[in-house]
Amino acid sequence: MSDIFEIDKEYVANTYNRFPVDLVYGKGSLIKDNNGKEYIDLGSGIGVTAFGIQDDEWKGAVIDQLNKIQHASNLYYTEPCANLAKLLCEKTGFKKVFFSNSGAEANECAIKVARKYAEDKGVKNASIITLKNSFHGRTLATLAATGQDVFHQDFLPMPEGFLYGTANDLDSIKELVANNTVCAIMMECVQGEGGVIALDKDFVKGVYKICQDNDILLIIDEVQTGNGRTGKLYAYMNFDIMPDVVTTAKGLAGGLPMGACLMGEKVKSTLTFGKHGSTFGGNPIAAAGAISIISRIDDKLLLDVKKKSEFIIKKLSNKDGIISISGMGLMLGIETKKDVKEVLKYLMDNGVLALSAKTKLRLLPALTISMEELDKATDVIIAACKE
Numbered sequence: 001m002s003d004i005f006e007i008d009k010e011y012v013a014n015t016y017n018r019f020p021v022d023l024v025y026g027k028g029s030l031i032k033d034n035n036g037k038e039y040i041d042l043g044s045g046i047g048v049t050a051f052g053i054q055d056d057e058w059k060g061a062v063i064d065q066l067n068k069i070q071h072a073s074n075l076y077y078t079e080p081c082a083n084l085a086k087l088l089c090e091k092t093g094f095k096k097v098f099f100s101n102s103g104a105e106a107n108e109c110a111i112k113v114a115r116k117y118a119e120d121k122g123v124k125n126a127s128i129i130t131l132k133n134s135f136h137g138r139t140l141a142t143l144a145a146t147g148q149d150v151f152h153q154d155f156l157p158m159p160e161g162f163l164y165g166t167a168n169d170l171d172s173i174k175e176l177v178a179n180n181t182v183c184a185i186m187m188e189c190v191q192g193e194g195g196v197i198a199l200d201k202d203f204v205k206g207v208y209k210i211c212q213d214n215d216i217l218l219i220i221d222e223v224q225t226g227n228g229r230t231g232k233l234y235a236y237m238n239f240d241i242m243p244d245v246v247t248t249a250k251g252l253a254g255g256l257p258m259g260a261c262l263m264g265e266k267v268k269s270t271l272t273f274g275k276h277g278s279t280f281g282g283n284p285i286a287a288a289g290a291i292s293i294i295s296r297i298d299d300k301l302l303l304d305v306k307k308k309s310e311f312i313i314k315k316l317s318n319k320d321g322i323i324s325i326s327g328m329g330l331m332l333g334i335e336t337k338k339d340v341k342e343v344l345k346y347l348m349d350n351g352v353l354a355l356s357a358k359t360k361l362r363l364l365p366a367l368t369i370s371m372e373e374l375d376k377a378t379d380v381i382i383a384a385c386k387e
Contacts, residue, residue, distance in 0.1 A: 004034070019348060026053030029369040031353065040377040042354040042365045047224050047331070050251035050293055052366040058254045058292045065288035072284060074277065080287035087294055088262060091233060094246065095268035098261045099282035103223030103249035104137025106259035107186075109276060110219045110245045111141055113263060114184035115161075117217060117270050126183035128219075129176050131167045135193035136186065136221055145186060148194070167191065167199055170206040177210060184217035184245075185210070189235035189328075192224040195358045196326050196333025201239055208241040217244040217267065223259070227251040228297040228367050230329035231306040238328065251367075253290040258283070297367075305329050305367055308374060312363065315378050321385035326360070330367060333360035336385045346384035352377045361385075 004022050022034040029041045029052050044050065051058055065080060072078050085097040098109050111128065118126035130136065132147040143151050144158040152158055163180060166172040167187075176182065185207055191197045211218040218241070225235035226248035232238050234246060244266050249259035257280075263270065280286075309329050316322055316334060323335040336343055340356045347354050355362040361381070365374070 019344075021348065021353075028052040028054070029366050029373050037351070039348070039351050039353045040373050040380075042352060042363045042369075042377055044251075044364050044366045045255065046355065047229060047250045047364040049255045049366055050227055050229075051254055051296070051368050053255075055254065055292075055368070057296070058289055061288045061292040062256070062285055065285050068284070070283075070285055071280070074279075074281065078282065078284045078287070080284045080291060081282035084282075084287045084291050084294070087291060088260065091294065092246070092262060093242065094262040094264050096263045096271075098263070098271060098276060098278075099287070100249075100259040100261070100278045101257045101280050101283075102137075102259045103221075103247065104139045104142045104259075105278065106223065106247035106249050106261045107136045107142045107145065107221060108139055109261035109271075110184075110186065110221075110247050111145065112276060113245055113261065113267050113270050114186075114217050114219065116275065117267050118183035120270065121215075123181060123183060125161070126181045127161050127163050129163045129165050129173065129182055129185045131187050131191070132164045133167060133191050133194035133197070134186075134188060134221075135191070136188075137223075167197070168203045170203055170210075173207055173210060177214060177216070182214070182216055184219050186219040186221060188221045188223075188225060189239060190225050190230065190331055192331065192362075193357055195360055196331060196362055198326065198328045204236075204239040205241060208239075208243075211244075219243060219245040219247070222246050222248040223250055224364075225328075225331060227293065228302060228305060228329075229331050229364070231302055231309065232329075233297055233302070235328065252293065253286045254293045256283075256286040256289045258286040258290055301367060308365075308369065308371070311371065311374060312378060315375075316381060319382050319385065321387045322382075330363070330365055330369075332363045333357055334363070334381070334385070335360050337387055338385060343381075343384045347380055350380045350383070352380045354381075 024034050025032045031041045130145045134147040136142040136145040144162050147164040163176050220236045220243040222234045244264045246262040321337045326333045
């Protein structure tokens with residue numbers, strides 16, 4: 001056993017059930033451990049390394065900024081922060097951006113925006129509707145927003161003010177709106193940690209109409225689905241809607257910690273001086289990395305994401321041991337007859353790194369993974385799932 005396993009076990013908080021692999025080097029979608037074994041990476045750091053490991057253009061942008069200034073207080077201006085906000089707004093139609101360090105923080109910001117929007121209208125103690133089986137983060141407020149009791153255990157009492165509707169059941173949303181004072185509805189277009197389950201288009205559009213008809217903010221959590229992952233820049237774009245708030249993180253900065261809360265016309269002025277802040281929010285190095293990523297997510301890349309998704313689905317469908325495939329774009333969940341832990345071990349032993357979501361095998365490869373790498377990796381998946 002590597003010494004690093006023992007050091008980690010002794011000194012790092014034991015909050016992760018790590019696989020026994022010490023990753024030391026990677027390029028693109030290939031990654032090596034400390035023994036020199038090479039793996040095809042189908043997890044991309046849980047959807048973070050959007051353009052793969054050590055992407056040359058991304059690395060150049062980060063190093064260039066590192067040679068200028070690595071951090072500045074938000075008491076001052078920095079060019080990467082301003083230019084990234086401009087780029088995101090121009091690509092989406094949103095009006096303002098608040099930068100943070102993670103998806104949970106981006107969702108915390110969205111929650112504060114919704115609460116203050118209600119207060120500004122004179123509405124006190126308004127609730128936010130989220131969906132059962134959702135996942136929005138591990139801070140106390142985002143845990144409360146998460147519609148899974150398993151994540152609430154050991155941390156009671158949860159912050160109040162959250163109601164839980166049922167995904168793809170519009171009547172459950174209507175009932176909550178009719179019987180409560182609601183300021184926002186917050187949901188993922190694909191429930192990632194909940195099992196990689198895409199919401200029905202009619203349901204999403206129905207929720208959108210409810211929000212419009214009742215002056216309720218629509219918040220779309222794009223922490224995992226965003227930045228090209230589903231074949232659109234953001235997943236909500238697959239549903240022909242325009243939310244009031246969008247949150248994102250993970251692949252945004254290509255491997256550097258960054259979250260963003262995008263605010264539309266209705267709430268562009270809701271956060272005023274002193275109402276929110278983040279020491280590292282908009283960090284110039286992270287922002288430089290994010291500009292490199294977002295500026296290269298174009299129609300050609302997004303079409304390629306869709307083609308790769310279709311390839312995976314077609315190749316794995318109806319194979320022995322595979323029950324179903326869910327998700328969207330390069331965010332896919334594979335339901336298998338075997339225990340997912342057994343499948344993951346087989347994959348790892350045979351040079352493929354993947355993830356799980358509940359009982360499903362979860363695939364979140366880099367958007368730029370090659371077809372050759374996908375072909376090899378899916379061959380291993382077929383073998384792993386075969387009974």
